[in-house]
Amino acid sequence: MVKIVSFKEARDGVADCLKCSLRESVLFADLKEEDFEKLHDPIDQYTLPVGSTLYHSGDKGDRMYTVRTGILKLVQYLPDGSQRIVRLIRSTDITGLECILGEPYQHDAVVLQETEVCALPVRVVDNLSKENPALHLELLNRWQRALKEADAWLTELSTGSAKQRVARLLLRLVKDTHESQCSLFAREDMGAMLGITTETASRTIAEFKRQSLLIETAPNQFLLDTPNLHRIAED
Amino acid sequence: MVKIVSFKEARDGVADCLKCSLRESVLFADLKEEDFEKLHDPIDQYTLPVGSTLYHSGDKGDRMYTVRTGILKLVQYLPDGSQRIVRLIRSTDITGLECILGEPYQHDAVVLQETEVCALPVRVVDNLSKENPALHLELLNRWQRALKEADAWLTELSTGSAKQRVARLLLRLVKDTHESQCSLFAREDMGAMLGITTETASRTIAEFKRQSLLIETAPNQFLLDTPNLHRIAED
DNA sequence: CGCGACATTGAGTTTATTCAAATACGGTGG
DNA sequence: CCACCGTATTTGAATAAACTCAATGTCGCG
Numbered sequence: 001m002v003k004i005v006s007f008k009e010a011r012d013g014v015a016d017c018l019k020c021s022l023r024e025s026v027l028f029a030d031l032k033e034e035d036f037e038k039l040h041d042p043i044d045q046y047t048l049p050v051g052s053t054l055y056h057s058g059d060k061g062d063r064m065y066t067v068r069t070g071i072l073k074l075v076q077y078l079p080d081g082s083q084r085i086v087r088l089i090r091s092t093d094i095t096g097l098e099c100i101l102g103e104p105y106q107h108d109a110v111v112l113q114e115t116e117v118c119a120l121p122v123r124v125v126d127n128l129s130k131e132n133p134a135l136h137l138e139l140l141n142r143w144q145r146a147l148k149e150a151d152a153w154l155t156e157l158s159t160g161s162a163k164q165r166v167a168r169l170l171l172r173l174v175k176d177t178h179e180s181q182c183s184l185f186a187r188e189d190m191g192a193m194l195g196i197t198t199e200t201a202s203r204t205i206a207e208f209k210r211q212s213l214l215i216e217t218a219p220n221q222f223l224l225d226t227p228n229l230h231r232i233a234e235d
Numbered sequence: 236m237v238k239i240v241s242f243k244e245a246r247d248g249v250a251d252c253l254k255c256s257l258r259e260s261v262l263f264a265d266l267k268e269e270d271f272e273k274l275h276d277p278i279d280q281y282t283l284p285v286g287s288t289l290y291h292s293g294d295k296g297d298r299m300y301t302v303r304t305g306i307l308k309l310v311q312y313l314p315d316g317s318q319r320i321v322r323l324i325r326s327t328d329i330t331g332l333e334c335i336l337g338e339p340y341q342h343d344a345v346v347l348q349e350t351e352v353c354a355l356p357v358r359v360v361d362n363l364s365k366e367n368p369a370l371h372l373e374l375l376n377r378w379q380r381a382l383k384e385a386d387a388w389l390t391e392l393s394t395g396s397a398k399q400r401v402a403r404l405l406l407r408l409v410k411d412t413h414e415s416q417c418s419l420f421a422r423e424d425m426g427a428m429l430g431i432t433t434e435t436a437s438r439t440i441a442e443f444k445r446q447s448l449l450i451e452t453a454p455n456q457f458l459l460d461t462p463n464l465h466r467i468a469e470d
Numbered sequence: 471c472g473c474g475a476c477a478t479t480g481a482g483t484t485t486a487t488t489c490a491a492a493t494a495c496g497g498t499g500g
Numbered sequence: 501c502c503a504c505c506g507t508a509t510t511t512g513a514a515t516a517a518a519c520t521c522a523a524t525g526t527c528g529c530g
Contacts (some may be wrong), residue, residue, distance in 0.1 A: 076390045079469040084390040101372070101379055106386065133365065137336070143378035144336055150385035151341065155311045155319040158393040159430050162486070187509065195394050195430075200486060202509055219495095234314045397518070422477065435518060437477055454527095 017043055017118075030134035044119045054109040054117065055096060061105055063119045064096040070115025073189065074107035085192040087149055088112075094142050100125060112185060158195050165194040166204045167233040170214070170224055180224040181217070252278055252353075262301055262329055262355070262377065265369035279354045289344040289352065290331060296340055298354045299331040305350025308424065309342035320427040322384055323347075329377050335360060347420060393430050400429040401439045402468040405449070405459055415459040416452070 017028055045068075048054060054072060055061055072089040086107065089095045098106055100122050129136045156168045169190065173182040184190070190201040208214045213232075215223045252263055253271045263271075280303075283289060289307060290296055307324040321342065324330045333341055335357050364371045391403045404425065408417040419425070425436040443449045448467075450458045 076386060078390060078394060082394070084394050086386045086389050098379055101376055103379065106383060130368065136371065139375065140378065141336055143375065143382065144333055144338065147378065147382050147385060148341060150382060150389070151311060151321045154321050154385065154389055154393060155313060158389060159313060159317070159319050197487060198508095199488080199510085203486095203511080206510060432519060433476095434478085434520080438479080438518095441478060 028135070030132075030138060043124075046117050046119065048111045048115045048117065050111050050114055052111050054111065054115075055105045057106060057108050058104050060102075061096060061099045062122045064094055064099060064122065064125065065109075065117040065119055066094045067091055068116040068118065070111065070117075071113040072109050072115055073112050073193075074109055075192070076107055083192050084195070085189060087146070087153060088193075093145075097139070097142060097146070100139070112189065113183070153193075157193060162194070162196050162200045162204050163207075164233055165196065166190070166201065166208070167213075167229045169194060170208075171226060171229055171233060174224055174226065180226045182222060182224065183220045184222060262360070262370070262373055265367075265373060270363065270367060278359075281352050281354065283346045283350045283352065285346050285349055287346050289346065289350075290340045292341060292343050293339050295337075296331060296334045297357045299329055299334060299357065299360065300344075300352040300354055301329045302326055303351040303353065305346065305352075306348040307344050307350055308347050308428075309344055310427070311342055318427050319430070320424060322381070322388060323428075328380075332374070332377060332381070335374070347424065348418070388428075392428060397429070397431050397435045397439050398442075399468055400431065401425070401436065401443070402448075402464045404429060405443075406461060406464055406468060409459055409461065415461045417457055417459065418455045419457060 018033065020028075048070070054065060057076065067089055069091055072095065073085045074087045074089060074095065075083050075085055077083050089109070095109055096105060098104075125135070125139070129139055156172070157165055159165075160168075170182070173184075174180045184205070185193075187202040187205065188198045190196075190205070191198045194201065205214065208229075209216070213225045213228055215225075217223050253268065255263075283305070289300060292311065302324055304326055307330065308320045309322045309324060309330065310318050310320050312318050324344065330344055331340060333339075360370070360374070364374055391407070392400055394400075395403075405417070408419075409415045419440070420428075422437040422440065423433045425431075425440070426433045429436065440449065443464075444451070448460045448463055450460075452458050
């Protein structure tokens with residue numbers, strides 16, 4: 001039932017969860033080999049291009065998604081049509097958890113950088129988690145992780161001056177990584193993440209560049225002056 | 236093991252979960268009578284005065300709390316010492332869920348209005364949920380509820396002009412209720428909820444009063460002009 | 471009555487927004 | 501390969517909003 005498919009090849013493939021290189025960090029980290037035999041349903045794998053939508057707010061889906069590579073934005077809309085990005089989903093994150101509760105998706109999930117995902121049918125996760133306390137616990141952990149992230153966005157990215165918010169966002173992008181190198185998002189997206197206008201985001205980034213807090217080493221590859229960004233973020 | 240104690244009497248009592256008037260809506264909603272017999276540990280009940288702290292950020296606790304009446308704020312701090320309120324906890328809400336994962340509390344939980352809580356030892360919830368799928372599901376639901384709330388605070392309460400944010404906060408306070416009557420928080424707390432200064436919160440509320448969008452019917456009891464507040468919130 | 475805490479108001483300054491224009495960039499077709 | 505187009509970014513100038521700091525008002529309580 002399980003078949004090896006390389007990511008590159010697969011626009012629409014079947015994943016080999018047992019051999020998955022991310023097993024240490026994904027939802028199934030603590031499953032035993034025999035558990036995988038219960039995975040009668042194949043786990044589909046997709047590669048999504050920039051700008052595509054993984055799922056829409058309000059849709060009632062039956063799959064959650066683990067991200068192998070790439071970045072997605074979770075977007076909510078205000079009655080006046082303006083958008084707000086509430087979270088980013090990156091490698092080893094899971095999104096669409098809400099559908100295990102039978103709820104419709106709460107956001108639009110839109111690809112910011114080419115993204116590889118595995119689609120986990122609710123039925124599969126549900127069945128496995130009933131017999132498997134480790135998986136159940138891991139589910140709780142994922143929810144908590146999302147909640148922690150949501151709180152951090154509120155305190156770090158929606159509080160203080162535009163300069164502070166941009167600095168904190170940049171630092172967040174290189175956290176976990178060992179290098180202080182990252183690529184940036186469109187200014188419009190930055191604005192929607194930080195609760196500021198596109199122009200203010202642009203002005204702030206441009207100013208940071210002039211002050212050499214950001215150095216473009218390659219097209220859309222920036223080296224960060226993390227110590228000084230920290231100073232700006234905190235004062 | 237279980238004993239009847241009225242709330243009024245109890246500064247520090249033992250709850251009778253089986254007879255609890257909130258059973259329909261609390262965590263234990265779906266438990267059977269026989270499940271309650273497994274509740275060998277008594278569930279303590281507390282009444283907390285305004286300004287007291289239920290738990291502190293960073294503490295490693297072994298209890299989560301369900302709120303019977305009252306309001307708590309969940310507060311996080313920035314490195315510069317400024318505070319941000321990330322959520323309110325009200326009747327039938329549960330807080331401190333993170334300690335079931337062995338994580339320290341993520342916030343300070345501070346009482347805004349006199350609050351009655353029941354303290355649920357992690358051990359109890361953990362044991363019950365292992366054998367009881369309904370409770371397990373309810374736990375997931377609680378996390379999702381918190382996450383939804385967190386997202387709403389970002390999109391509704393941290394986006395747009397001060398007037399819009401205040402209007403949205405006010406409307407949020409009377410949502411679920413059938414009356415459009417509510418009491419307000421200290422301006423400093425409002426500011427910390429909305430990401431604006433105390434003065435701006437005060438000015439906005441004062442202006443709303445002058446425009447009769449808010450009418451004080453009794454000390455700190457306000458009647459809201461919800462239609463016009465909606466107009467302000469959305470345009 | 472007076473004290474302390476909180477709310478309101480005022481004035482001046484800073485910051486962010488708006489709307490518009492100019493510039494850079496990536497990709498396509500000639 | 502280059503010219504051109506559409507899109508995104510940057511910049512400018514004027515306006516509006518929010519912030520800061522200070523002063524004044526209000527209310528409850530000892």
